[in-house]
Amino acid sequence: MPRRCLRLRDFYRIAIVQMAYLGDVALTLPLAEALRQIHPEARRALVVIPAAAPLAACAEAVDEVIVYDKRGVDAGFGGLRRCAQRLRQWGAELLLVLHRSLRTALLARWSSPQCAIGSSRSALPWVYALRIPYGWHLHEVERNLSFLSVFAEVGEQWRAFANVSVRLRPLGEAEQQVERLLQSLGIRQMAPLVVLAPGSAWQTKRWSPRHYATLARQLRAEGCSVVVTGALAEKALCEEIARLAEVPSLAGRLEIPELLALFRRTACVVCNDSAPIHLAELVGTPVVALFGPTIPEFGFAPRLPRSCVIGRSLPCRPCSIHGGRRCPLGTHACLEGILPQEVLPQVLARLR
Structure with missing residues (x-):
């Protein structure tokens, strides 16, 4: 034809x-x-x-x-x-x-x-x-x-x-549920809310729980409220970060409409090269995305002007189009080398 x-x-x-x-x-x-x-x-x-x-x-x-x-x-x-x-x-x-x-x-x-x-x-x-x-x-x-x-x-x-705005059905009920949940956790609207979404289907795409927890503590010291979220399969990962940082975890507690409502309520989302980038941007929330084994040029980077990508320039990047279960070199230097003190100012810049 x-x-x-x-x-x-x-x-x-x-x-x-x-x-x-x-x-x-x-x-x-x-x-x-x-x-x-x-x-x-x-x-x-x-x-x-x-x-x-x-x-x-x-x-x-x-x-x-x-x-x-x-x-x-x-x-x-x-x-x-x-x-x-x-x-x-x-x-x-x-x-x-x-x-x-x-x-x-x-x-x-x-x-x-x-x-x-x-x-x-x-x-x-x-x-x-x-x-x-x-x-x-x-x-x-x-x-x-x-x-x-x-x-x-x-x-x-x-x-x-290319920049069409996707119209979503009303999320009013989900937004009310999320607000009630946040209030029950002691999170009020006065402080900017930052959501950490540390999961990924691919192990090598994940920034370390230690780094996420350090970032969460630094954000709290700057006056931010912080919550961790993810899918039910990521509950253990999220709860480990939440325990280390002394912040709440909502992993496995939110359906998709509630997750979208949470991201809409949020000032910034910090995540890996994974679905939360695209869910947050659907509702207009900027993200700070941490790219390790993959690169933005593959076509899955955040697109909002206020979003950004942090990654290291290494000769071994990219090592695959999706990421993998383990680092081929055994170092995971692409993500281990991104330090919380490098991420913090990028998050704070998106709260202004």
Whole structure:
């Protein structure tokens, strides 16, 4: 199918497929928002894993969340076929397949849309009517938005949506719950609140608990309130930091709407190269992001003007695109070499 022969307005049921991590889904939401603004008459679905479903449901641009539980009830080819059936039942006419795995290629094939568009790096490329060049030089948000370039009414105008603001459904109840929780912990609104989010799915992306605890103590000495948060799987890590720094941990206690509400209430988030970067920026909160084995040039850095990245210039960086379970050199110098006294002024600058 020739590029630019497609008209977006010829499709009224558009599904975006992103079955990776929570942060990847956060970076997908600008595409859904752009679709809503360009073609408001269409219905938009987002295909995600269970952990990301509550986030997808928070976006006004997402009309339907289709969950693919690839490690649970939908494991194996049978589960993939059931997910394809759910897409057919929803009536998906156009698939924008951002995830590049074999699973998603098969899903695109078995769901039988009128048109499926994938990436130039996608598995089973013959499945797709069109493949979008993978922009190594682009941020992931822009790589996702570039899927719009093939449509006649968009073309290169997709770039105009690079800084689109994602509209979220009201978080009023979640905000009230978070405020009550913070008050129960003795945290009042007068002092600036800094949230530490020390987790990551990849061990080598994590700044040390010792450094996080030192930073927390330094921030308290500057008059800040500090809380630590993370997923349930990160509870032990967060509680270790909280114990060392004598600050509260909310790890495992917040659902996604409450986490977004907490980040909105926060003056600054300190985290690794992980999902909290993108969740905090969704609600307009600046982050100080600590990059170790990965580099911002991969396309997953914070994007807000008031956010910043701290990293060390080392010949061994980057050592992988995702990070790993252990440092290949056994030193973890990329993150161990970032000291709390280097991070502190960057956080304080974002509180002014």
